Amino acid sequence: MSAPTYRPLSTAALADELAARCRAARTVPDALRVAVDGADGAQPGVLADAVAERLRAEGTPCARVSLADWLRPASLRLEHGRADEESYRSGWFDLAALEREVLGPLGPGGSGRWLPTLWDAERDRATRAERRTAAPGTVLLVDGPLLLGRGLPFELTVHVHVSEAALLRRTPEGLRWTVPAVLGHEEEVGTDELADVLVRAEHADRPALRTG
Template sequence: MTRSAVLDEVARRLSERDAGHPLRIGIDGVCGVGKSTFAEELVSRIGSHGRPAILLDSDGFHHVRAIRYRRGRDSARGYYEDAYDFGALREFALEPLGPEGSRRYAVRVHDLATDEIVREFATAPADAVVVFAATFLQRGDLRELWDEVVYLDAAIERAERRGIRRDAVQLGGADVAARAYASRYMAACRIYLDEEDPRSRASIVVDHDDPMRPRLVDRRD
């Protein structure tokens, strides 16, 4: 299948799902696998299937720097446990969007650029599909709050190479980015894979080794 066909099929499956409340979709996978781009394209496709679609940006759900780096900037465990404010995601977004919820959800709780705590809210239509892309989103009891999880699966070495290319400028060059991935980012993903086995828990798995030629995976594979 082409990338367009895979996106259309995933969008069709999600658009046909009626949960009785806004559908909460997590796009999961290791760093560099292509979650954000997939989520953006998926939201566009869901809209074309006649459902209101909302992209919830994970950048708005980080902890402040003092928490993110309290174990040190090279800490894999620190990135795994302290990067995202999943407590706020649960309280201000996933639970209000779930059964018996108010549908009034937080668009963001943190400004990554200024490091300020913010509270910005909106109200989702009852039939909305809300898409959130981030690593670690099936960690612990958070996974019970997703109505569907799409896991983008790729060889960790390929995802790492893509992530390094993507983040090289921001992190200060390819060599610096490679060290950061080895010690912090991909090291944290390995913890996640070992502790949570997120691929096996996801409801939809997409082989994303080659983002231009993804493949829907039969769960018997």
């Protein structure tokens, strides 16, 4: 098997290209559900926001969801301590609620009524957010770690790959313990191979896009 090839490009050009791929994959009136997967230090939310900005600027309806707003209550996710790697992988995020309240309603035959946030981690209580109604052909961008390899229904998946050394440099000290957990999951499920679009972002301002 030949080694993958990558095309370097600017962060702006990357967002432009991903927005174009979203538009190409979108089928009105259905929503397009897109995962932008990556560890905290890979900053998948920054990329998802940039893509959303471009989509909205050219008139494409866009919805944004961050996995950080879909945590389980502290009593559940911290049951085995504040830095338990296995708990982080399997018990921190309420993926069932994400599918029930967002991915399902925006999927084929869904109601189109979706919930933007679920849990306020700082206050450790429900956000009580109001449901929104998606316009026909909405592009939903969901960012966060551990999204791929979980059986979640996305039509397009993007993975932002960053090495362990770079992640440790770019992750806030209090969250560095999550890096081995994320990398372990990515290796176990083969995230790089699962992703429809693979971005290498060893340097945040100089990404490279897999081309083959």
